[in-house]
Amino acid sequence: MKQHKNRDWLYQKYVNEKLHMWEIAKLINVSRTAIWVWIDKFKIERPKPLHENKEWLYLKYIKEKLSSIEIGNLSNACGETILKWMEFYDIPRRSFKEINSGKNAPNWGKKGKLSPRWGTRHSEETKKKISTMLKGKIKGRKQSGAHIEKRIKTRRENHQVSTNWPIREEHHNWKGGISKLPYSFEFNNKLKEQIKNRDNFLCQKCGIHEGILKRGLYIHHVDYDKQNCDPSNLLSLCVSCNFKVNYKREYWTEYFQDLIMEV
């Protein structure tokens, strides 16, 4: 029996030693899927980092007006991670203007003698520059519809020449337009949520968590048959993996079927 089917061993590695699922998998040479299945089975939970809590994140960023880096320091993560989680929870980011304008601007409220420009004058050259800038109105230049169309057309032509992109019927992945077939009616949001839940919101190929993805996880049909909505034929993939499995379809079908069998 492999160690991962032993609750104490798994608990030790995952909670006490804080290893990632893929690290544990590598340790005893089983698939990562097998690890998460058993962690789920034993209901082993790791305390979540502070920044994965929406209320806490909201409090720190919106109410206390801390920066993402300051929040990261509090919960032991980098600013980038904090921003990704904020995006996941739809917490609006402060704009650059908001951060550096008004009362936050370095020279806010410094008038008269306190102003850094006190007692200085613009040079003649600067005055001319400001004058032409205001007269020229170059900023608001509009392009005519015909001009835009022409630009798109040339861009398209150049693209075709440079990539030699095949027309669809010649492309090796062209299956006669079957991707236009409607998904079966069972393939609804509820089912998709169930599958994601089962997969612990992790991409089943690379292991990335939905929380840090810009777009959510996709539900992939293992045998590419969109009518087959049996849970054993469905798994969660991130955008980039979902794109990759469009190629070498037979290989990936076998790969994922093995993965599901292993569980």
Ligand SMILES: [Zn+2]
């Ligand atoms: Zn992935």
